Amino acid sequence: MIPETIFVAVLAPIGFAAIGAMLVLLGEVLLSRSQSFLGRPWNARLVGSVLAGVSMLSLLLGLFVSIQWFASGDVQVFNPAHPLLQLDRFSALASALIITAALLSCALATYYLEVVGINHAEYYALLLLATAGMLTMVTAIDFLPLFVGLELMSIPLYALAGFDRRRLSSNESALKYFLIGSFASAVLLYGVALLYGATGSTSFAALREGFDPQSPLALTGLGLVVVGFAFKISAVPFHQWAPDVYEGAPSSVTAYMSVAVKATGVLALLRLLALGAAPLGGVGATVLDGPDAGLLDASLGQVLGGLAALSMIVGNLMAVIQDNVKRLLAYSSVAHAGYLLVGVAAGTAEAWSAAVFYLIVYTFMNLGAFAIVVALAQGGRDCERVASFAGLARARPGLAALMTIFLLALTGIPPTAGFFAKFGVFSAAVNVGLVPLAIIGVVMSVVSVYAYLRIPVLMYMHEPEEFAGAPAQAQSGERFVLLACAVAVLALGILPNGGTLLDFSLGEQRFALSVPSVLDWARAAVAFLVP
Amino acid sequence: MLADYVGILVILVAGMLLVGGMLGAHLLLGPKRKFAEKDEPFECGEKPIASPHQRYAVKFYLVALLFVVFDVEAIFFYPWAAVFTELSWFGYGAILVFTLPLAVGLVYEWLKGGLEW
Numbered sequence: 104m105i106p107e108t109i110f111v112a113v114l115a116p117i118g119f120a121a122i123g124a125m126l127v128l129l130g131e132v133l134l135s136r137s138q139s140f141l142g143r144p145w146n147a148r149l150v151g152s153v154l155a156g157v158s159m160l161s162l163l164l165g166l167f168v169s170i171q172w173f174a175s176g177d178v179q180v181f182n183p184a185h186p187l188l189q190l191d192r193f194s195a196l197a198s199a200l201i202i203t204a205a206l207l208s209c210a211l212a213t214y215y216l217e218v219v220g221i222n223h224a225e226y227y228a229l230l231l232l233a234t235a236g237m238l239t240m241v242t243a244i245d246f247l248p249l250f251v252g253l254e255l256m257s258i259p260l261y262a263l264a265g266f267d268r269r270r271l272s273s274n275e276s277a278l279k280y281f282l283i284g285s286f287a288s289a290v291l292l293y294g295v296a297l298l299y300g301a302t303g304s305t306s307f308a309a310l311r312e313g314f315d316p317q318s319p320l321a322l323t324g325l326g327l328v329v330v331g332f333a334f335k336i337s338a339v340p341f342h343q344w345a346p347d348v349y350e351g352a353p354s355s356v357t358a359y360m361s362v363a364v365k366a367t368g369v370l371a372l373l374r375l376l377a378l379g380a381a382p383l384g385g386v387g388a389t390v391l392d393g394p395d396a397g398l399l400d401a402s403l404g405q406v407l408g409g410l411a412a413l414s415m416i417v418g419n420l421m422a423v424i425q426d427n428v429k430r431l432l433a434y435s436s437v438a439h440a441g442y443l444l445v446g447v448a449a450g451t452a453e454a455w456s457a458a459v460f461y462l463i464v465y466t467f468m469n470l471g472a473f474a475i476v477v478a479l480a481q482g483g484r485d486c487e488r489v490a491s492f493a494g495l496a497r498a499r500p501g502l503a504a505l506m507t508i509f510l511l512a513l514t515g516i517p518p519t520a521g522f523f524a525k526f527g528v529f530s531a532a533v534n535v536g537l538v539p540l541a542i543i544g545v546v547m548s549v550v551s552v553y554a555y556l557r558i559p560v561l562m563y564m565h566e567p568e569e570f571a572g573a574p575a576q577a578q579s580g581e582r583f584v585l586l587a588c589a590v591a592v593l594a595l596g597i598l599p600n601g602g603t604l605l606d607f608s609l610g611e612q613r614f615a616l617s618v619p620s621v622l623d624w625a626r627a628a629v630a631f632l633v634p
Numbered sequence: 635m636l637a638d639y640v641g642i643l644v645i646l647v648a649g650m651l652l653v654g655g656m657l658g659a660h661l662l663l664g665p666k667r668k669f670a671e672k673d674e675p676f677e678c679g680e681k682p683i684a685s686p687h688q689r690y691a692v693k694f695y696l697v698a699l700l701f702v703v704f705d706v707e708a709i710f711f712y713p714w715a716a717v718f719t720e721l722s723w724f725g726y727g728a729i730l731v732f733t734l735p736l737a738v739g740l741v742y743e744w745l746k747g748g749l750e751w
Contacts (some may be wrong), residue, residue, distance in 0.1 A: 105724045125738040133743035 106182045113190040116165035116198045117238045123161025124231035126574035127154050131224030151222045155213045158227040162206045169199040187245045196628040197241035197370040205234040206510050208359035213356045214578035221267050229259040237367040246295040246305040264352040276351025283344040291331025297324030297445040310379030336368035339413040342437045349433035358473030361436045362466045377632035390620045407448035412543050415442030419547040422554035426489050446528040449535045452633040457527030459625035464524040468512040471588030475506045478581045488626050494567030503562040510555040512592045519520045594618045
């Protein structure tokens with residue numbers, strides 16, 4: 104009954120995030136209570152920065168542990184007698200990616216919250232709690248912690264979507280996200296229940312022996328689980344919530360949601376497929392008669408491939424007709440869910456490393472694009488309309504240049520990392536014979552050029568339609584995020600395999616800027632899943 | 635495997651038959667006489683004097699929400715208490731890990747003024 108040994112270190116990244124959230128909550132109430140003793144109110148901006156600092160510190164600790172764990176390559180289960188959570192190379196890289204996204208979102212939010220008048224400490228607490236949920240999901244090797252993590256991720260995000268509670272559209276966003284999100288959770292849970300009925304266990308690995316591809320109970324369960332995941336990563340036809348929710352939620356929340364939830368969903372799905380679905384068709388069963396051995400049963404691969412194709416087509420076509428930047432980026436994120444699913448459906452180690460690499464690149468390019476929207480917020484309002492980007496190159500040349508880089512990356516044009524990300528996924532798909540998917544992906548990337556490059560055209564070739572006062576200065580947090588994302592997108596685009604970017608001597612001092620091989624990280628993480 | 639669930643099916647069918655039979659028999663055999671007083675909402679034999687759709691303080695909502703949260707959380711203490719001696723210090727540590735975030739939540743809502751009426 105009492106486990107002989109438990110390895111608390113497995114919980115470290117999750118624990119740091121959760122403890123950080125509690126510290127932020129306690130800090131906020133204690134500070135606001137102490138005002139009456141001090142006799143004067145605290146500087147709201149100072150309090151916000153301090154609490155943002157506390158949350159970033161706890162995230163940094165989690166990031167440090169994840170990186171250490173990834174470097175060491177250890178494999179540890181929290182409770183070996185009943186394996187539920189496992190920290191290994193894959194979950195360590197996944198945790199590091201999610202924590203990085205959370206860190207950048209914290210830095211992005213500090214000034215924005217003040218501009219739109221929602222500078223409350225609960226923002227950071229909710230963000231950290233959602234992060235803890237995501238970390239639980241990517242560490243889970245069993246459906247129970249997966250579901251607990253899913254709820255812990257989703258419920259704070261519902262609240263965050265409605266965080267600007269005086270704005271009607273933010274409320275609408277929260278309500279829609281809550282209704283559809285809880286519906287999706289219920290669908291996933293129903294699938295888990297059916298799989299439990301079919302296999303007698305909630306462990307991912309139990310699907311390996313217990314899953315009978317002929318049994319309607321098991322197939323229905325697997326289908327519902329896939330639907331639940333598709334909702335969370337907003338793949339077509341389960342994407343309808345995304346544009347409304349992304350548009351209404353505060354931009355800093357949308358930035359976080361669009362990258363972190365998608366990363367979590369895809370990474371948890373990879374873990375589930377690696378542990379559970381591999382023997383559906385047997386390791387070595389080919390997907391669609393490709394030359395390379397796929398990991399997925401052909402039918403599951405076809406389902407995921409179908410979702411991928413629909414997402415790419417609908418996401419890119421709908422992005423073309425949007426006149427709101429946040430809706431445009433929402434449909435873009437639907438399309439990117441499609442590109443990611445191409446990698447997942449291809450099912451080889453090569454394809455999965457390409458998908459993980461894609462996620463890393465996507466995190467930076469999408470956060471960067473949203474950071475521009477956040478940095479342009481003025482006077483309590485978001486800069487949402489595509490038309491309001493007209494002539495931005497003259498008013499804010501730096502922001503316009505960075506936005507162009509991020510949009511080129513989202514389109515997939517070299518020398519940005521977006522190109523290598525797409526190239527990796529599509530070439531892996533071609534290698535297993537998924538040529539139709541690769542063709543759809545490339546054609547739709549061409550369509551997306553029109554959707555994305557409208558904005559640079561407006562910024563550089565049009566006159567500003569109205570001059571909304573003196574342009575605000577980007578704040579240090581926003582500058583840091585923009586710079587970090589731009590450097591990552593360019594460095595990974597020029598040197599996806601790592602190497603030395605700059606090497607020069609200044610007097611006696613020798614400077615070298617080398618890029619780590621992120622592609623190798625992705626390969627190492629996936630190599631753990633698919634030896 | 636599915637045979638294990640036959641009992642549930644039997645209860646389900648028997649329940650539906652029983653309820654359906656009673657309601658059906660009532661519909662078929664019972665006398666039906668309608669008059670104005672009978673169609674009114676029944677409130678302890680008194681005539682309703684106002685519509686029940688009234689506005690009430692949102693504070694009730696907050697209290698109800700907090701009650702549900704803590705009530706549900708407190709239920710987890712009972713199974714722990716039942717096997718307290720067997721789990722000994724490990725169980726004590728585990729329940730502390732469970733209680734601490736709960737206590738933080740309580741302190742937060744208290745200091746935030748959530749318990750003030």
